[in-house]
Amino acid sequence: MRLRNISYILGGFLFFLGLSMLFPLLWSIYYKDDDCFALILSLVITSATGIVLYFFSRPSDQDISLNHKEGFLVVTCGWILAAICGSLPYLLYGALPSFSDAFFESISGFTTTGATVIVGIEHLPHGILFWRSMTQWLGGMGIIVLSIAILPLLGVGGMQLYKAELPSPVKDKLTPRVTETARTLWIVYIIISTVEFILLLFGGMDSFNALCHTFCTMATGGFSTTDASIAYFQSAYIDGVITLFMFIAGINFTLHYGLLTGNFRSLFSNSEFRFYCGITLTAIIIVTLNLRFNLIEETTTCIRYAAFQVISILTTTGFATANFDEWPSLSKTILLILMFFGGSAGSTGGSIKCLRILLILKHGYVELYRLVHPHAVKAVKLGKRIVYPETMASIWGFFILYLGTTVVAFILLAALGLDPMTAFSAVVATIGNIGPGFGLVNAASTYSDIPTLAKWILSFCMLVGRLEIYTVLILLIPEFWKK
Amino acid sequence: MKVIVIGAGEVGRSIADILSKEGNDLIVIDKDEARLKAVTELLDVQTIHGSGSSPRILKKARLDQAEMVIAVTDSDETNIVACLIASTQSKVPFKIARIRMPDLDQDSIIFDKNHLNIDLCINPEREAVNKAINIMEYSGASEVIDFAEGRIKLVAFSIDRSCPAVGKKLSELRDLYGGDLLIASIIRTNELIIPSGTSTIRAKDYLFTFVETKNVRALLKFFGKDTEPVQRVFLLGGGNTALMLAEQLEAKGVMVKIIERRQDRCEMLAERLDKSVCLLGDGTSQDLLKEENIQDADYFIALTGDEEANILSALLAKQLGSKRVICLINKVDYTHLIPIIGIDGVMNPRQATIGKILHFIRKGKIISSTPLSDEKAEAVEFIALETSEIAGRPLKNIKFPKGTIIGAILRDDRVIIPWGDTVILPEDRVILVTLRSAIPQIEKILTVKLDYF
Numbered sequence: 012m013r014l015r016n017i018s019y020i021l022g023g024f025l026f027f028l029g030l031s032m033l034f035p036l037l038w039s040i041y042y043k044d045d046d047c048f049a050l051i052l053s054l055v056i057t058s059a060t061g062i063v064l065y066f067f068s069r070p071s072d073q074d075i076s077l078n079h080k081e082g083f084l085v086v087t088c089g090w091i092l093a094a095i096c097g098s099l100p101y102l103l104y105g106a107l108p109s110f111s112d113a114f115f116e117s118i119s120g121f122t123t124t125g126a127t128v129i130v131g132i133e134h135l136p137h138g139i140l141f142w143r144s145m146t147q148w149l150g151g152m153g154i155i156v157l158s159i160a161i162l163p164l165l166g167v168g169g170m171q172l173y174k175a176e177l178p179s180p181v182k183d184k185l186t187p188r189v190t191e192t193a194r195t196l197w198i199v200y201i202i203i204s205t206v207e208f209i210l211l212l213f214g215g216m217d218s219f220n221a222l223c224h225t226f227c228t229m230a231t232g233g234f235s236t237t238d239a240s241i242a243y244f245q246s247a248y249i250d251g252v253i254t255l256f257m258f259i260a261g262i263n264f265t266l267h268y269g270l271l272t273g274n275f276r277s278l279f280s281n282s283e284f285r286f287y288c289g290i291t292l293t294a295i296i297i298v299t300l301n302l303r304f305n306l307i308e309e310t311t312t313c314i315r316y317a318a319f320q321v322i323s324i325l326t327t328t329g330f331a332t333a334n335f336d337e338w339p340s341l342s343k344t345i346l347l348i349l350m351f352f353g354g355s356a357g358s359t360g361g362s363i364k365c366l367r368i369l370l371i372l373k374h375g376y377v378e379l380y381r382l383v384h385p386h387a388v389k390a391v392k393l394g395k396r397i398v399y400p401e402t403m404a405s406i407w408g409f410f411i412l413y414l415g416t417t418v419v420a421f422i423l424l425a426a427l428g429l430d431p432m433t434a435f436s437a438v439v440a441t442i443g444n445i446g447p448g449f450g451l452v453n454a455a456s457t458y459s460d461i462p463t464l465a466k467w468i469l470s471f472c473m474l475v476g477r478l479e480i481y482t483v484l485i486l487l488i489p490e491f492w493k494k
Numbered sequence: 495m496k497v498i499v500i501g502a503g504e505v506g507r508s509i510a511d512i513l514s515k516e517g518n519d520l521i522v523i524d525k526d527e528a529r530l531k532a533v534t535e536l537l538d539v540q541t542i543h544g545s546g547s548s549p550r551i552l553k554k555a556r557l558d559q560a561e562m563v564i565a566v567t568d569s570d571e572t573n574i575v576a577c578l579i580a581s582t583q584s585k586v587p588f589k590i591a592r593i594r595m596p597d598l599d600q601d602s603i604i605f606d607k608n609h610l611n612i613d614l615c616i617n618p619e620r621e622a623v624n625k626a627i628n629i630m631e632y633s634g635a636s637e638v639i640d641f642a643e644g645r646i647k648l649v650a651f652s653i654d655r656s657c658p659a660v661g662k663k664l665s666e667l668r669d670l671y672g673g674d675l676l677i678a679s680i681i682r683t684n685e686l687i688i689p690s691g692t693s694t695i696r697a698k699d700y701l702f703t704f705v706e707t708k709n710v711r712a713l714l715k716f717f718g719k720d721t722e723p724v725q726r727v728f729l730l731g732g733g734n735t736a737l738m739l740a741e742q743l744e745a746k747g748v749m750v751k752i753i754e755r756r757q758d759r760c761e762m763l764a765e766r767l768d769k770s771v772c773l774l775g776d777g778t779s780q781d782l783l784k785e786e787n788i789q790d791a792d793y794f795i796a797l798t799g800d801e802e803a804n805i806l807s808a809l810l811a812k813q814l815g816s817k818r819v820i821c822l823i824n825k826v827d828y829t830h831l832i833p834i835i836g837i838d839g840v841m842n843p844r845q846a847t848i849g850k851i852l853h854f855i856r857k858g859k860i861i862s863s864t865p866l867s868d869e870k871a872e873a874v875e876f877i878a879l880e881t882s883e884i885a886g887r888p889l890k891n892i893k894f895p896k897g898t899i900i901g902a903i904l905r906d907d908r909v910i911i912p913w914g915d916t917v918i919l920p921e922d923r924v925i926l927v928t929l930r931s932a933i934p935q936i937e938k939i940l941t942v943k944l945d946y947f
Contacts, residue, residue: 079535170537170538184534184540184541186519186540187496187514187519187520187521187538187539187540188514188519188538188539189538191519399527
C-alpha cells in the first residue's frame with residue numbers, strides 16, 4: 012500500500028472538487044444571496060487541503076501507477092472526502108448546524124440518493140441549492156471517473172480507479188484508453204443533460220430550477236429545490252419530460268453512445284434494455300390499474316402518477332409527484348420491490364441493477380432446465396455471449412452481500428427504535444440510492460427525525476450502494492490490510 | 495497511434511504494456527478469454543475476444559483506423575492471415591508478424607510488398623540464437639548489443655569477486671583503464687542504477703558498458719573476464735533452436751555436443767548435422783556429462799522447453815566444470831535471478847522478439863532502441879537534430895530526465911565516449927540509456943527545442 016501515491020491522487024482530486032464550488036458561487040453572486048461567504052470558505056478549504064496533499068505527497072517516482080487494492084482505497088477515500096468537503100457549505104452557512112446532518116445531506120447528494128434532512132428547502136439560498144443539485148450530477152457519472160477524464164495526473168492508475176468506481180458485471184470499454192472512455196461517457200452525459208435542460212425551459216421553469224432539476228434527473232438523484240419535489244410545479248409537461256429523462260438516465264450509457272454514433276440496432280438487440288423496458292411497462296400497468304380502482308377516478312391522471320413514480324423508483328431517482336405512502340398496498344409493494352431493481356448497468360441508476368437481476372433469473376431457469384435434461388450443456392447467455400461461471404459467481408456474491416448489508420442495517424435501525432416499515436424502507440432506499448421510502452421517511456417527509464446514529468448507518472449504506480458493495484466492503488476485511 | 499495486438503501471450507502482453515504506457519491506443523485480440531481478462535486487469539487497453547484471423551473480429555477492432563498490426567499468436571498461419579487482412583482490407587501501414595517456422599526467412603520473397611506485404615517478420619528462436627552467438631563471440635560478456643551498424647557495442651557482464659575493479663569509484667576506474675570507459679548502468683540486487691562518477695563498483699554488480707567494437711576484448715580483460723575464443727560447446731535439448739545454433743556454431747568451427755532425450759530427434763539431428771556429436775541421454779545425469787568431458791566445455795547451453803530444468807542443469811554443468819553456462823528462459827521474472835545464481839547468460843526468445851518489435855516501432859526519430867535485460871531501461875540510438883535541445887551544448891548543461899545517461903557518440907566514423915564537457919553536434923549519432931518511464935520525454939527532447947528545459 013503506497014499511501015503517498017494515494018494521498019497524491021486524492022489531493023489532486025480535492026483541488027478539482029474545490030474548484031467545482033465556483034459554479035454555485037456564481038449563482039450566489041448572481042442572486043446576491045447571503046451564502047456567498049460560506050461557499051468561498053468551503054472552496055478555499057477544500058482546494059487548499061487538496062493542494063497541500065498534492066504537493067506534500069508528490070511521489071519522487073514518476074510512475075504513479077496503482078495496483079487494484081490501492082484503486083479501491085482511493086475510490087472509497089475519495090468519496091468519503093468528497094462527502095466531507097461537500098458538507099462544508101451546509102455547515103458554514105448554517106443550513107445544517109450538526110455535522111451528522113450535513114454529512115448525510117452531502118453524501119446523499121454525491122451518491123445520488125436524494126434523501127434529505129432539510130425541512131423547508133425552498134428557504135435555502137440559491138448557491139447552496141445549486142451545490143446540492145450539482146453534487147448529484149457530479150456523483151451520477153462518478154466523481155473519480157470525472158477526475159480521470161479531465162486530470163492528466165491520473166495516467167496509469169486510471170484503469171484501477173475506473174473499475175473500482177464504475178463496477179459492472181460485464182466489462183465494456185468504449186475506447187482503448189480509460190481516460191478516453193471516461194471522457195466519452197461524460198460527453199454523452201452532458202449532451203443528454205443539455206437536451207433535458209432546454210426541454211424543461213420550454214415547460215416554463217426558470218433557468219435555475221431547470222438546471223437543478225436536470226442535474227438531479229440525469230444523475231437519477233432526486234433532490235429538488237422545494238419540499239414538495241416535482242409536485243410543486245403542477246405541470247403535466249414537466250412531469251412528462253422528467254419521466255422521460257429519468258428513464259433515459261436509467262439506460263446503459265454505452266447504448267446512448269451507440270445511438271449518438273448512429274448505431275440504432277444495438278439498443279433493441281440489447282437484452283438488458285428489453286428487460287428494463289419490460290419491467291417498466293409491467294409495473295406501470297399494475298400500478299395504474301391499482302390506482303384506478305382504488306384511489307383516483309381519472310385514468311390519464313393514474314397513468315401520469317403511476318409512470319412518474321414507477322420510473323422514479325425503478326431508476327432510483329426518488330422524485331415524487333404524489334406521496335406514494337398513501338397509495339394502496341399493491342402499489343406500495345410493487346414500488347418497494349422495484350427499489351431492488353435499479354437502472355441498467357452502466358447507467359447513473361443505483362441499486363442491484365437490471366442486468367444482475369436478469370442474469371440471476373436466467374441462472375435460475377438454467378438450473379431448472381438442467382433438472383429436466385441432466386446431460387444438457389447449457390450456460391447462462393446474455394445476447395449471444397456466454398456468461399462465465401466466475402462472472403455469475405461474482406453476481407451472486409454481489410447479490411448476497413447487498414441483501415446481507417440491507418439486513419444488518421435493517422436490524423441496527425430497528426434496534427435504534429424505528430418501526431419495521433420505516434427502518435426497512437429507509438435502508439432499502441439508501442442502499443439503493445433512491446431517497447424516499449415509506450413510513451417516517453416517506454416522500455412527504457424527510458430523514459431529519461430519525462436518530463443521529465441511524466443517519467450514520469444510512470450514510471454508510473448510501474456509500475456501499477453507490478460503489479456497488481465490493482469497493483467499500485473490501486476495505487473492511489482484515490485480509491485487505493495484510494502485507 | 496492506434497495499434498492492434500493479436501495474441502495476448504507473454505509477448506503480446508509486454509508489447510501492449512509498453513506501448514500503452516507510452517500513450518498509444520491499444521486493442522488486444524485473443525481467443526482465450528482468461529488471458530484477455532488478465533490483460534484487462536493490468537493494462538489500460540481494450541480487449542476483443544475472438545480469432546485474430548477473422549475479418550469480422552478485425553473489423554470490430556476498427557482495423558481501418560489502425561496504424562499498426564502486431565500479430566504474435568502461437569500460430570504462424572493466424573499471424574500471416576491477420577497481416578494479410580490488414581494489408582488488403584484496410585491498408586494498415588505497418589504489419590509485424592511472429593513467424594516461427596525455421597524454413598521461412600525474413601528475406602523470403604513471399605513477405606515482400608507484392609505478396610504478403612509484412613513489414614517485419616520475427617522468428618524468436620532465430621533472434622535468440624543470434625543473441626547467443628553474439629555472447630559467445632565475446633565470451634565473458636553476458637549480453638552484447640550492436641549499435642551504429644555494429645561499430646559500437648553495449649556489453650553487459652557481471653563483476654566477480656576477484657575482479658580488480660571491485661571497490662573502485664568510477665572516476666578512479668577511468669584512470670586505471672587508461673582510455674574511454676563509460677558505464678551506462680548497473681543492476682545491483684534487482685535495482686537499476688544509472689551511475690555517476692562517485693559510484694563504486696561492487697562484487698556481483700551487473701554492468702552495462704558502451705565500448706567501441708574493437709575494444710570489447712580489452713575491456714572484458716580489464717574487468718577480469720576471460721576472453722578466449724570458444725572451442726567446445728554443449729547443447730542440452732535438440733529442438734529447432736538447438737539445430738539452428740549448432741549449424742551456426744559448426745560453420746564457425748566450434749565442436750558441438752548435443753544431448754537429447756528422444757531417439758527419433760537424435761537421429762534427425764545426426765542426419766542434419768555433420769560434425770556435431772549427438773548424445774542420446776538425460777542432460778541432468780552427472781555420469782553422462784562427466785563421460786563427455788564437461789570439464790573442458792567452454793559453454794553449456796540449456797535449450798529445452800522446460801525453463802526450470804534448464805536453470806538446474808546449467809548449474810549442474812557449471813559445478814561439474816563447464817566454464818560458462820547459458821540458459822534458454824522465457825519468463826522475464828527469472829531474468830533478475832540470472833547474474834545472482836551464477837548463470838553467465840540468457841537466451842530469451844520472447845524478450846528478443848519484444849526487443850525487435852520495439853526496435854522497429856521506435857524507428858523514425860530514433861534509429862533504434864533495445865530493452866536492457868531487466869526491461870525497465872532501454873538503450874536508444876538517434877541522430878541529433880540541429881533544432882534539438884541537446885545539440886551544441888556541453889552535456890553537463892543539459893537537463894535530462896532522471897535516469898538517463900549518454901553512452902556513446904558517433905561522429906564521422908569516430909566513436910566518442912562522452913564526458914560532462916563533451917558537446918554534441920548536429921548530425922551526430924548518439925546512443926543513450928534511459929529508464930523506460932522517461933522515453934516520452936526523451937522523444938520530446940530529441941525533436942523540438944523546449945525553452946523551459
